[in-house]
Amino acid sequence: MASFNKVILAGNLTRDPDLRYTPKGMAIAKLGLAINRNWTGEDGQKREEVTYVDVDAFGKQAEVIGQYLRKGRPVLIEGRLKLDQWDDKQTGQKRSRLGVVLESFSFLDSNRGAEGAPENPPPAARGTSQGKVGAPPPAPAAPETPAQEEDDVPF
Numbered sequence: 001m002a003s004f005n006k007v008i009l010a011g012n013l014t015r016d017p018d019l020r021y022t023p024k025g026m027a028i029a030k031l032g033l034a035i036n037r038n039w040t041g042e043d044g045q046k047r048e049e050v051t052y053v054d055v056d057a058f059g060k061q062a063e064v065i066g067q068y069l070r071k072g073r074p075v076l077i078e079g080r081l082k083l084d085q086w087d088d089k090q091t092g093q094k095r096s097r098l099g100v101v102l103e104s105f106s107f108l109d110s111n112r113g114a115e116g117a118p119e120n121p122p123p124a125a126r127g128t129s130q131g132k133v134g135a136p137p138p139a140p141a142a143p144e145t146p147a148q149e150e151d152d153v154p155f
Helices: 059-068 123-128
Strands: 007-013 018-021 027-040 046-058 074-087 094-107
Touching: 018 059, 027 059, 046 059, 046 074, 059 094
Parallel strands: 046 094
Antiparallel strands: 007 027, 007 074, 018 027, 027 046, 074 094
């Protein structure tokens, strides 16, 4: 049976990215994304729905995200869905969380003149974004998710 796991989301960051490093030196950025959906109901009332998604980025992309993205900035994320499962230490119940593992991203605004943001991101930052939203992404080697052991990840 064939499978396909691809997610493309555009939204605003809900918080500044949390950039950390594993003991082996791998960068991990955790970010929250808010995706808004607006529509008009049958009664003519305008409605809004917000979906919050947790995103994990690894390696060089995590470092670029930690350096250039801040709360409120719009961003396009491409990645794959990942289900994390664990046992709650306090209650002993099984818990789960569906999130996104980032494979590529694009800055959706230039954010010129914003505090702490460069007017032109360096080539390393531009190299991780895809430029045009409609352009097909190159075939990068997807970063492998490190093993989810408490000793490896410092948070």
